[in-house]
Amino acid sequence: MPGYKPMDSIDVVAGDLGVAEEDIVKLDGNENPYGPSPKVAEALGGFGFYHLYPDPEQRRVREAVAEYVGADASQIVIGNGSDELLSIAAMLFLSPGDTMANAPPTFGVYSFLGHVYDANIRQVERREDFGLDLPALELALEDGAKLLYVASPNNPTGNSLPRDQLERLLAHDAMIVLDEAYSEFSGESFVSMVRKHDNLIVARTFSKWAGLAGLRAGYAVFPPALAEIIWNVKVPFNLTVAAEQAILASLEDRNWLEKNIALIVSERERLYSRLAELPWLRPYPSQANFVLCEVRGPAAKDVRDRLAEQGIMVRYFDSPGLRNCIRISVGKPEHSDSVIGALKGIGAGVGK
Ligand SMILES: Cc1ncc(COP(=O)(O)O)c(C=O)c1O
CATH class of the missing domain: 3.90.1150.10 (Aspartate Aminotransferase, domain 1)
Structure with missing residues (x-):
């Protein structure tokens, strides 16, 4: 591979x-050239419990993220970077031989995960203007692709996904992972759509807008029924106490x-x-x-x-x-x- x-x-x-x-x-x-909020260094310097494991249920930090993102805390899982949540989605939805749809040029981790989970990757190249080739992608989903990652804004092309296109993708019987790693720079988010669609996961991160790339702090918003399952497959202490403190301090210094x-x-x-x-x-x-x-x-x-x-x-x-x-x-x-x-x-x- x-x-x-x-x-x-x-x-x-x-x-x-x-x-x-x-x-x-x-x-x-x-990465963010301005780095993290100064409150992050204060919080990390003053923290007294590095010798103890973090809360495996991430209660405090999930509450804070839920308030920030406008979702219910029960829908949120925090990860070691959003990469970890992207990976959990592949682990849950891809068995060897399954098909995953991908829309290159896009973030290389998606096809990497398809390879790791031994999926067939149906590559549906974007159009010349880097918009999705929607008819071809819909065909891939109709043909049985189980999972599709789409970034909005997309890396490396920088363009966003229009809402009506996301709605069309969601009408199919496939899991759509919408990657909003750069959403704070576009001022647009589709998190509110997770409530209405049980096949939408929105992955987000503190790496870019909050300057925490090195601390590894990401999260995803899951449909309620799916959120419960994530706790059964995630390693218990995936989030470090340092990342937890950094997330809380960042959200206090918005x-x-x-x-x-x-x-x-x-x-x-x-x-x-x-x-x-x-x-x-x-x-x-x-x-x-x-x-x-x-x-x-x-x-x-x-x-x-x-x-x-x-x-x-x-x-x-x-x-x-x-x-x-x-x-x-x-x-x-x-x-x-x-x-x-x-x-x-x-x-x-x-x-x-
Ligand atoms: C589209 C996209 N998703 C996810 C990530 C990874 O983010 P994280 O640092 O939260 O793992 C990146 C990092 O470059 C990215 O470009």
């Missing part, structure tokens, strides 16, 4: 380049975090405009905290490598559905300035 190749961590990148971690412009993981979301959203638009000024790049509009660009001329991998030599990390993609693209996470304004400056340098040689 192909496995999943995640990016390198900042200490490894800095070690390879022989520079300090602070000098790396890390725009390859869609104003601080929301200001940073606003900074990231406005910086996304500035980055998009500046990228659009470079004639050899074609950025795609984004509702998330990254911008995907088609590279016209040089190989996207070479552009990624030349940026990396300068300590600027971005992702590149080159697959049939995603030809020659780079994805740049939205950082602080100075990070955008660095990447634009470096791209201008690289572009000076293009077309000559």
